[in-house]
Amino acid sequence: MSEEIEFDTAGITKKFMYVNRKAPYGTIYALEVLEAVLISAAFEQHAAIVFIDDGVYQIKKGQDTAAINMKNFSKTYGIIEMEKEDADEDEDMDMVWRIIVEKESMEARGLSADDFVVDVEVLPSAELAKVMAEQDVVISG
């Protein structure tokens, strides 16, 4: 293997947004974005995990993948919720996490905030656009 390279990121805090626009299971993007979010927690950055379009289906309650023989990763979003709570509670940590659902996407699919496995902020597109515009890094899957 080639030599490992690391950058000095000490003291830098940026706003990361993870944009989820794809349904789970049909493709792997939802799962692998989630893995990226979880790994990023160690870096203590700000993170907004956003569900837009079919991405809102990723956090729908009641998923049961036994019959398609795939891994049900919907419960793992609970870890994001815990990371968010840790960040909210720890005053020494400069780290804010948000879990956001776009209202228009949710409503077009006949869903409400009660349908999700995690607590979310539901924002109309105009407000979400403002949050998006403030980000330093946007990662899309």
Place this chain on the structure above:
Amino acid sequence: MSEEIEFDTAGITKKFMYVNRKAPYGTIYALEVLEAVLISAAFEQHAAIVFIDDGVYQIKKGQDTAAINMKNFSKTYGIIEMEKEDADEDEDMDMVWRIIVEKESMEARGLSADDFVVDVEVLPSAELAKVMAEQDVVISG
């Protein structure tokens, strides 16, 4: 390598339809469907090569891929046209090839039959639906 297996297909003639619904270059589907069509010629089957939705862009004139460093395969559709002519002219061969563009897809993209690198039949969706319903095998890329 495992043992080669071949099926006896002598004397069987079927209607194959190749459905192209994707634009060229953004993804590889257009190119690999084309390769499948060309290989199939040796089997002397009926073939309808159909362009629907963004598939109509595959045969647009004037493609020049030099600046994106990819292979311009649009000229290869000319080989399909030659296969079609061979099939039409050879009375001993039970093989009919058709090249069909859906009218609605073409018009939605502001295109006309003059924009294509090959001669095509332009069929409205209702007529194309009838042709589709008569097929024995449909291969989509």
Place this chain on the structure above:
Amino acid sequence: MIHTINKSPFERNSLDSCLRLSEKGSPILLLEDGVYAATKGTSVSGTVGTATGEHPMFVMGPDLQARGIAEDQVMDGITVVDYGGFVDLVVEHGTVQSWL
């Protein structure tokens, strides 16, 4: 001929193209991300409701379950099948057109 749709109707044009290019009476099976089209109360329910009047419509149960869609959330006129039912449909209805 039987048509299959494995794409979300919100993300792609597969459902619209299938409905435009399938003959009335030919069955349509929704699977994978295509099953979202079968749910009640969405922005495409009108389109799908009309389609159920013109086509026998089916949806893959295992894909619904995976995505957390209960059977009582499936629109009227759409029959839930499993993989064996998918095989039976293909046997019965002949050529398969997959709207990928």
Place this chain on the structure above:
Amino acid sequence: MIHTINKSPFERNSLDSCLRLSEKGSPILLLEDGVYAATKGTSVSGTVGTATGEHPMFVMGPDLQARGIAEDQVMDGITVVDYGGFVDLVVEHGTVQSWL
């Protein structure tokens, strides 16, 4: 922030989502299959024409050429750039949001 769209507006919902979720005045770059949105006289020309009034819009020239779209077929209000121009846009406009 600059937005990029690499999907055909006829096949996917990326253009619509980008227009719904981008602030007025933020630039949009069309590339890969996204460049079809920039062509004159299509069923999405109305949407794109409105967008050119609200966003500085750009399209990748190499992707247009590959797909056989001449520059005179590009809608008014959309500027053709090359890869170097893409880099310059990213340098100038900050964070990139790719509508994949």
Place this chain on the structure above:
Amino acid sequence: MKFGILVNEGPFTHQASDSAYQFVKAAIEKGHQVMRVFFYYDGVNNANKLSAPQSDDRNLVKMWGDLAKEHNLDLVVCIAAALRRGIVEDNLAEGFRISGLGQLTEVGIAADRLVVFGD
């Protein structure tokens, strides 16, 4: 009834390979014959024996190989698509063989139904 199957996408990335696998299993259980499963486009990645998914995930490469062994299935990987994507004899999983694209047309002719799974 005799089935041919076309798989257009790789394992994990799209559900196509999963759905094809479940369909093939169900068809066999119902007493049908699956003459050939043809792997084209990114589908050739289903034959990469180096694939090592996490232990709590399904291993589609192995599942296809096991199914082939149990039911004497013909799993064919398209050589042209495979070369592009770096699938060769060296990393070809057990139960698969590499052959030409003509084998797709052939099974389309020979089978009663060809069912396509893809993106």
Place this chain on the structure above:
Amino acid sequence: MKFGILVNEGPFTHQASDSAYQFVKAAIEKGHQVMRVFFYYDGVNNANKLSAPQSDDRNLVKMWGDLAKEHNLDLVVCIAAALRRGIVEDNLAEGFRISGLGQLTEVGIAADRLVVFGD
């Protein structure tokens, strides 16, 4: 300016890798620094050294490796995504290295811009 690049799709199947390559080349030509190219999802297939496209087609695996050599680029393949897809040291192309997903967050923090190419 310092760039980070994320490539989400494999070579040939989607144009994402081509576009990323052209972007990186143009950025370097303009005097910018590309700190790291991170290959995630099917992007890990860009590092499969067994890939052998037709002679009249571009060879993206080799092109990335050559570019890395010429400009001392850091090409990182995500280990989790790579294991799933059968990309390991044995078939890893020259110029690439396998590392953890944290290297994506890291370049996001360290670079002035992260540009994502995918499907």
